[in-house]
């Protein structure tokens with residue numbers, strides 16, 4: 401749910417990075433944080449366990465510039481991917497404007513990818529959102545690993561509707577900004593539609 | 597799906613005025629108004645050394661988690677939360693089920709006074725948000741984004 405403030409001429413949108421445990425959601429936000437100018441970002445907040453697993457969420461506010469005199473701000477969140485944190489995942493999805501599904505390309509994580517995708521669909525539906533209708537992009541992460549499944553195979557299993565997708569290696573930034581720009585554009589385009 | 601929150605000039609000034617007054621009346625250090633989804637709406641008082649964006653997001657996370665806990669034990673919501681620190685304390689109140697009023701205060705005031713003033717401010721805020729909701733729902737209240745072009749969006753990502 402975006403927040404438009406006519407008085408301060410700001411528009412705020414919420415993007416959530418979803419996906420199975422250890423797929424690289426937090427790494428995406430860390431890379432974005434490290435590579436953006438100090439003026440355009442706020443603090444990266446990570447509520448994580450002692451072993452650096454996301455416990456509740458990561459949060460990164462970003463300014464993307466102005467459109468027609470309105471400052472556009474994006475609030476990026478990650479969910480905790482571990483299966484048993486489902487209650488927290490549901491909370492993070494509240495008010496979401498766009499979703500990035502980060503898939504782990506490793507063959508042994510295929511089952512976990514499928515489960516997480518299904519979990520996303522169910523949790524969105526609980527909040528009254530339809531995964532087929534909201535701004536949504538898929539990122540195939542960990543393309544650098546030798547046990548990565550071919551992209552054709554990942555597409556067949558995870559992207560039957562052929563939504564926008566990107567290949568990534570999050571720690572080195574490959575595909576990270578393409579993914580972010582992709583989803584941000586879809587969110588803004590959706591806002592434009594909503595205004596008509 | 598929840599409709600988007602739209603803030604207009606008039607209501608924005610009224611909201612800021614309520615927060616300003618609450619800061620003074622309660623003798624508080626800072627007052628924040630945060631949307632349940634983590635967007636900061638208004639801040640009053642000594643806000644300069646506080647990261648307001650982070651505060652808004654963590655407040656929303658906290659309220660969401662407590663709301664989830666409430667439902668687990670058969671409550672609808674915990675509308676008020678109080679956290680006492682060594683120097684500063686924090687009071688959070690849900691207003692109209694939609695926004696959270698956060699008051700930070702120290703020993704120059706008392707919990708009793710803060711509670712009393714919050715009650716009054718939250719009644720006023722509830723009215724303002726009801727007016728806002730009505731205005732956003734009115735026909736013709738389109739978003740400014742209706743007029744943006746695909747080129748405008750592309751330009752944002754050109755560098």
Ligand SMILES: Nc1nc2c(ncn2[C@@H]2O[C@H](COP(=O)(O)OP(=O)(O)OP(=O)(O)O)[C@@H](O)[C@H]2O)c(=O)[nH]1
Nearest residue numbers: 421422423424425426427453454480481542569570
């Ligand atoms: N080789 C390789 N490692 C990666 C890649 N992306 C992330 N990692 C590593 O995978 C591990 C987990 O990454 P995180 O970003 O913490 O994973 P997460 O999705 O946030 O995990 P949860 O918080 O548990 O849901 C870290 O050690 C990362 O360095 C990648 O593209 N390639």
Ligand SMILES: [Mg+2]
Nearest residue numbers: 425426453454
């Ligand atoms: Mg994480």
